[in-house]
Amino acid sequence: MMTASVESVMLAEPRGFCAGVDRAIEIVERALAKFGAPVYVRHEIVHNTYVVNDLKAKGAVFIEDLADVPPGATLVFSAHGVSQAVRQEAQARGFSIFDATCPLVTKVHVEVGKLHRQGYEFLMIGHKGHPEVEGTMGQLSEGIHLVEDVADVARVQPRQTERLAVVTQTTLSVDDAAEILTAIKARFPQVREQKQQDICYATQNRQDAVKVLAPQVDVLVVVGSPTSSNSNRLRELAERLGTQAHMVDSPDDLQSAWFDGKQRVGLTAGASAPDILVQQVIERLKALGAVSVQRMPGVVETTRFPLPKGLK
Template identity: 80%
Template sequence: MALNEVVLAEPRGFCAGVDRAIDIVEHALAKFGAPIYVRHEIVHNTYVVNDLKGKGAVFIEDLADVPPGATLVFSAHGVSKAVQNEAERRGFRIFDATCPLVTKVHVEVAKLHREGYEFIMIGHKGHPEVEGTMGQLDSGIHLVEDVADVARVTPGQTERLAVVTQTTLSVDDAAEILAAVKARFPKVREPKQQDICYATQNRQDAVKLLSAQVDVVIVVGSPTSSNSNRLRELAAKLGTPGHMVDSADELRPEWFEGKARVGLTAGASAPEVLVQQVIDRLRALGAISVRSMDGLTETVKFPLPKGLKLDTPDAPAA
């Protein structure tokens, strides 16, 4: 059995929040000139970060590395109140590229905190989105990473307890952990709408359909990308071997030995150009045909922050 067909997941690749974050950096470069400083990788993709570096973006972790008066962009993952306050204190021109769906979680945390709530957050320790959300408050957010953590968590009170999640988790894993939270804390308040973002949900749903049709799944995404890792894990959980690659160069011919049909998807921070390069490499390895699955067409778009619209002096007068 030789490699024959590539099946493309739909949807795959960039989501609206990633599109917006990249646009913010590119518009800032066009409007204010290089360098534009970005706290943390704007999105978790090596190709995107290197491309923006080439255009004049400087990625930093410590605000002390940003010169006075510079333009600073917060990454799509969001930042803590402490980072926001320090950036304002240092007097930077700030543009916030936090995904609006992450901002929604921050707003909910602030609102419920004012009503006296404590929080259980389902997420991965050390991920910048989790640090940003937990950093909305000085205390009162308890992180759980798995079902076992739920048994260990000790909130100060249980009458007013709410749950929030990282937006890029495995939908199924988060549901399992949430069930454990509800079993232990029956009065816990759930989000009105699920915190896991539409794009994460859609890409996982597509992989569930894709895995049943193929012999191996390739996920285009960087190792730091949470939602990309979840796609590879999901394929494996469904019984289809899965591999994640940052670029076509990482594909290994032995993955496709005895495999006729390859499924291909990309995490929400991985650009389509990388998918096309993987397709070219798979053709070189013997793939004859490429087809796209039927799937959802995403139409979500998020506006740019004020102050970043490029001037268009040639536009006709009203």
């Protein structure tokens, strides 16, 4: 029996899908419609269980190793981007390739390539093992060093410091990245920063919305999968601001105990989480007593990215 005292739900604005995620999912769906199943996808197209299962049901096959893809098959690179080695292997194997890398990640890759040709080494702020980090660091065979925290900045040993540039995973905590960048600039004062930061507009906007929302609610629910970097950052941010926060992959993960004595519930979703899950969570919260659902005022996102040639 669920007992809780939820009265109202406040929806963060913006929340949920960003332009890069919309585009990546559409690329897989259009490839399936045009070429038929199966379409192979290297890595989860975006880090969301619901989205991946939905595409599996339509005929997408998710793989990590290109050896698992038959010759001549249609292959999609995930939104997180891939290393040069993966790109070259896919071409050598003769797949029909569609690249769903988010254009904002591609922008980082292009910058790395351009500055490398000018003799730069790189410090990359990011999380070890995340596919976006592996893809960006894999643009070069050497000369790119990962820093995950301020302590790493003190330890890192680039071969030279005259030409040193910093790049960032697009889905980090804006505040954490700023703190690490400050440490980098203190140790390497001549480091080259991006003119426009690498953390993407959608990550920034969703974090800004949580900063406004968290102080107004008793508990925050973040819809997102455990593997989703930007969703995890939203939960951490709320907790840092002193608001209890929980991340759910599906409405079934909600626990009524979270809402005991909590009248105002905040709700947001990571950039890879579909709105259908948000709506299902709202229904569960209504079953716990919520009578009103309010949308926060917030930034309206209008960014759209074009599809690759051959799928338009």
